Amino acid sequence: MREKMNRNFSEWYNDIIEKAEILDIRYPVKGLYVWFPYGFKVRKYVLDVIRELLDKTGHQEALFPLLIPEHEFAKEAQHIKGFEDEVFWVTHGGREPLNVKLALRPTSETAIYPMFLVWVRSHADLPIKIYQIVNVFRYETKHTRPLIRLREITTFKEAHTVHESMESAEAQIEEAIQIYKNFFDELGVPYSVIRRPDWDKFPGAVYTMAFDTIFPDGRTLQIGTVHNLGQNFAKTFNIKFEDSEGNQQYAYQTCYGISDRVIAALLVTHGDDHGLCIPPKVAPIQCVIIPIWYKNKKDEVDREVVKLKEELKDLRVHVDDRDIRPGSKYFDWEIKGVPLRIELGPKDIEEGKVTVVRRDTMERTTISRENVKESVKRILASITDNLKARAWDEFKKKIYEATSLENARKIIKEGRGVVRLGWCGDEACGKIIEDEIDADFLGIVDEKKDGVCLGCGRTSRNMIQVGRSY
Amino acid sequence: MREKMNRNFSEWYNDIIEKAEILDIRYPVKGLYVWFPYGFKVRKYVLDVIRELLDKTGHQEALFPLLIPEHEFAKEAQHIKGFEDEVFWVTHGGREPLNVKLALRPTSETAIYPMFLVWVRSHADLPIKIYQIVNVFRYETKHTRPLIRLREITTFKEAHTVHESMESAEAQIEEAIQIYKNFFDELGVPYSVIRRPDWDKFPGAVYTMAFDTIFPDGRTLQIGTVHNLGQNFAKTFNIKFEDSEGNQQYAYQTCYGISDRVIAALLVTHGDDHGLCIPPKVAPIQCVIIPIWYKNKKDEVDREVVKLKEELKDLRVHVDDRDIRPGSKYFDWEIKGVPLRIELGPKDIEEGKVTVVRRDTMERTTISRENVKESVKRILASITDNLKARAWDEFKKKIYEATSLENARKIIKEGRGVVRLGWCGDEACGKIIEDEIDADFLGIVDEKKDGVCLGCGRTSRNMIQVGRSY
Known part of the structure; x- marks a missing residue:
């Protein structure tokens, strides 16, 4: 029942988004779409699931402004570097130019952390675990696509936490990963949890863990990310707390997010040539x-x-x-x-x-x-169980272990899925692998597995995943 | 228990917004505030009430983009005239200027009606009744105030409807007014329903009905508006339908909205010198x-x-x-x-x-x-009932009938509330009344009451309300 879908996935996708009344793609600005009432209800039930998971793990929902003044936005050097090409700028109010340019948030670290500066005083205030569900903006110059590559991401759930130690931040990363696992399991959406390479981590993070699913055309879609920020932002935004011995210390932070892409993954994972199949939990x-x-x-x-x-x-x-x-x-x-x-x-x-x-x-x-x-x-x-089991079966079939770069390249070129292979840990080898396979180095899926680095032939202790990503 | 509150209302208000952890006012941009988790929960329960009322009257929730291209935004002449001084403009994406400037929606007629153009085909498609709850933006140059006068209105519930006749649009106006009455009754917030004068109606509307409440300082707060748009926007946006006889006709439209101000009204109406008193229905x-x-x-x-x-x-x-x-x-x-x-x-x-x-x-x-x-x-x-009864009692005491302009001026100057008086219907008399009383002409509260116009002394068939508004 997925013949047409597998043959021309893009066509299937664009068609179903409109025919099932998820989004109207006729809005007169590139990369902006309109949620139909039916699609909006799917979104609502999906958000109910994530809200429940966050609320019961002690996260509190809050809401921060959309507009970020340039001086705050530019504070963290890596962060601004990572985002400067894709930020929309508000420069005028009425007919007058503004004194300070305002960024439309592409993500809210720089809107939230100036507030953490005033909220965090003592270790007794920690941990702070908040989240918000908002619209964020990216000036995408590439081909835009409903729910996947947007200029207005209408559904961005971002959580931000503050801790007194790296251990506590690490534990939070574990909790966040578990929350997202539970979330995707509820939706029956299969995933790999991958540690992104350093050159592809969130701008300003110590490291980034990502959830990737695989689409029928073999391409991967990043559907969630979890970042350990260490003290990087705390140092930039001067977020300090008094520890139990009375010393001032920089706080440790994490953040993690999901977006409209979750809904794309939900629709694609369970869809077929007849249309969508929405899991009962989130079906309008x-x-x-x-x-x-x-x-x-x-x-x-x-x-x-x-x-x-x-x-x-x-x-x-x-x-x-x-x-x-x-x-x-x-x-x-x-x-x-x-x-x-x-x-x-x-x-x-x-x-x-x-x-x-x-x-x-x-x-x-x-x-x-x-x-x-x-x-x-x-x-x-039974439908819920079947959808999930079927999705995982199909997902696993799309994960290959490569014995050579040539073999890997072929699998990916044919759109069969992703390949796993050994990597020694050197960035240079990572680049060789990317170039030879002609695909994206997605990151480490298993840190413990022995193997051979396909970049240099040396022993590897990392199993990585490579594929073409959306 | 409202002595301090009545003596210095502004101080009470700013103080309580922060101390009760509704909003954090320390965000580093004028007119933008942060919802604390506690305040956010109040907001959530308030939105649950309005959503329920809208859903059960056949409204469907949807979501339209924030960014409106300049050419759409400027289509309706009255509308652009009404908003051009308060629109934020996005002019740059990344480091490049945009080809088409994008307005941050100050309200969404011009984002939604291009879609109605493609949605509306036949009388069988009508009525359409949709709503969205979104953030909107106004470049306020006056003194900003949390929940009352904002640059980012974080909570803007706007409903938009399309009809095949003026009668159907009129019936929708009645329904909308009833929905808002039920809504404010649930919150125990008292109100007058007022027909705004022509010179103060929504830009592009045929007429505007407004809900005003009265604050302890005697000033009024507009907490909801209902607009009959007639065919004005339909003609601009070319929204036509085929009637049952096969003729193309311009559609009739209405729209109605409430904002963060509802929450301001809720907090102020029931608050006292000890702090807030949140009605059980919406209490976190x-x-x-x-x-x-x-x-x-x-x-x-x-x-x-x-x-x-x-x-x-x-x-x-x-x-x-x-x-x-x-x-x-x-x-x-x-x-x-x-x-x-x-x-x-x-x-x-x-x-x-x-x-x-x-x-x-x-x-x-x-x-x-x-x-x-x-x-x-x-x-x-019993608390719910008492809060509502007490609020209405106090509200009614703030409404005076004026026997002369001098008398009216005195009542308003002393911050005792609003005054009602007769008006003949001439704009010139309206301006005289405003000037002499030194207050705002809020509009007609009763169309049938006999009286004397305090502007010219002629017979009047309109009872109007005058006061100082926020």
């Missing part, structure tokens, strides 16, 4: 009921549909009573990825059954009208 | 439990507190187990406006009671430990 409609009207039985069917809907009221149920053929309705809801369809006609009523069609397998069965709620919940749970 | 903490520890009874008290918290788990309950004196805890939660405090000590346990203190009246009583959940819910409901 978990179950659509289609009345099958026959001549003089319409009223009877409608009465039964009302009863059925009432019984299923704990779920997000929609009755499609449009005056069009059932087949057209099936088609629409398959595109939109509603996980379960229930058809209810005179024959079903007579037999005390309902007909159900799972979106993941397109399997059509009948279930007893009695205990329909429990049956539907069981099927939805 | 509805009930705070303070354990009263006595020497060797600490464990016993703690065990009972755990049980009590469990029994109250349907509510938003917080146990303050900080190692400080109970009095300091009372003080903190009074500032933050937690509606109900429960104190629980050995004596209470012994007597099978708990001590409760209502924030609205500061009344201290004991209630039986049995059925504590029902009792607490009853008290919270």
Whole structure:
């Protein structure tokens, strides 16, 4: 069911984003899109999942301004260097030029850390664990793509933490990785956790851990990042605390983020040639009921549909009573990825059954009208499990171990996925590997594995992942 | 309990915004503020209320881009005239000037209506009722003030609707007014519904209805507006539909919005010299439990507190187990406006009671430990009712009927509130009234009332409201 999708992924993607009413791509500025109400609901349920995970691990939601004055934005040398080419600048208010140029946040370290300067006083204030969900801006000059490469990232969840020691910051990195694992597991989106090489870490970080998934065309998509900032920003923004012995010390910080790309990954991971298949947890409609009207039985069917809907009221149920053929309705809801369809006609009523069609397998069965709620919940749970298992199966098939650079190059050129290989740790070898394979050095996936560096032939203790990334 | 507040309202306000941890006002750009986690939660619960009201009346939430290209923004002549002095402009991406300047939305008509152009085809598509909750920007040159006059309005709920007839648009205006009435009633915030004069309507609207509340200093705050746009924008943006007879017609539109000011009104309406008093519906903490520890009874008290918290788990309950004196805890939660405090000590346990203190009246009583959940819910409901009734009482006392311009001028000068008086309908008389009273012509509150125009002495059929507005 993924033939068309695999053959021309880009076409499938652009098509489905619009047809399933996720985003309208016709907004008159490059790289900016409009969330349709249906897409907005998917976004809402996805955000509910991450909010719950963050809240229950002691993170507090806050909200910081969008506009960052140039002098704050430029404080951290690596950071400004990393972002200066992609920042939008506000230079005028009304008809007057501003005294101080204002950056549209591309990320909020430089908006938040001046506040940490005033918030952090003593070790008793630590740790601080806050997050916000905001829009951020990047002046992308490359080809833009809905949810993937945007000029306005409409959904940027960024968490920022402050700690009294590197150990505490490290523990926070572990917690953040676990939160994101749980998050992607809830969405059934498979991932590798990868330590980015030094030359590709977040500007200003000590190191960066990333979550990458793999798309049907074999390219990888970074869907989450976790950064240990050490004391780098604390020193720049002068964030100090008094430790238990009364000494002033620079704080340790971490930050971690996810974006609209999570939703791209969700849609692509479970989609197929018929359209989307949205996991029940985040589906705007978990179950659509289609009345099958026959001549003089319409009223009877409608009465039964009302009863059925009432019984299923704990779920997000929609009755499609449009005056069009059932087949057209099936088609629409398959595109939109509603996980379960229930058809209810005179024959079903007579037999005390309902007909159900799972979106993941397109399997059509009948279930007893009695205990329909429990049956539907069981099927939805089974869909959730199946989507996740299937996605991981497919994901694993796209990860290859390369025995030579040539072999790796071939796998990647054919769009089959990513390759893993040994690396000694030298940047020079990293560049050789990138050049020879003609792909991106994504980073270390396993620090302990023995092997041979394919760049120089020396012994390697790093297993790295290489692929073409979005 | 509102002596200090009434004596120096501005001081009270700035103080409480920071001390109750609503907003941090120390962000290094004028007119931009940071939502503390506590304030953010108030905002969240307030937004839950408006979302519920909009969703159940068939509005759909969507999300449109922040950046509006200059050519779209400037299309509607009245609209651009109304906003051109207060728009922030993005002129650069990276180090390059942009080809097309981009406005930071001050409101989203010009971002949304180009999409309505492609969405609206036939009368069958109508009505469209969408809303979004976003940040908008105004280059305020006047004195800025948290939640009231901002450069980044962080919370702007704007609804936009499209209709096939003026009647349908009028009905929508009625629905919108009712939604806002319900909303402010839920928050216990009193209001007048006022038709703004033509010279003060929304730029591009046929007419504007506004919700004004009155602050302790007698000044009014506009907390919501509802605009009938007629066909003005439809003609500019070429939004046409095919009617049931196959003719192309321009659509009719309305829009209505509320902002951060709603939260200012909420805090001010119920606050007093001790701090905030947040209505239970939107209180981040509805009930705070303070354990009263006595020497060797600490464990016993703690065990009972755990049980009590469990029994109250349907509510938003917080146990303050900080190692400080109970009095300091009372003080903190009074500032933050937690509606109900429960104190629980050995004596209470012994007597099978708990001590409760209502924030609205500061009344201290004991209630039986049995059925504590029902009792607490009853008290919270009583607090809700009392807050609302008290607020309306106070509000009504601030509305005067003026018998002369001199009399009106005196009332307003003394900061006692607003005045109502007759007006013939001529703009010239309106200006005379404004000048003579030295206040703002807020608009018509009652279209049918007979009277005498205080501008010219002729008969008037309009009762207007005049006051000093924020």
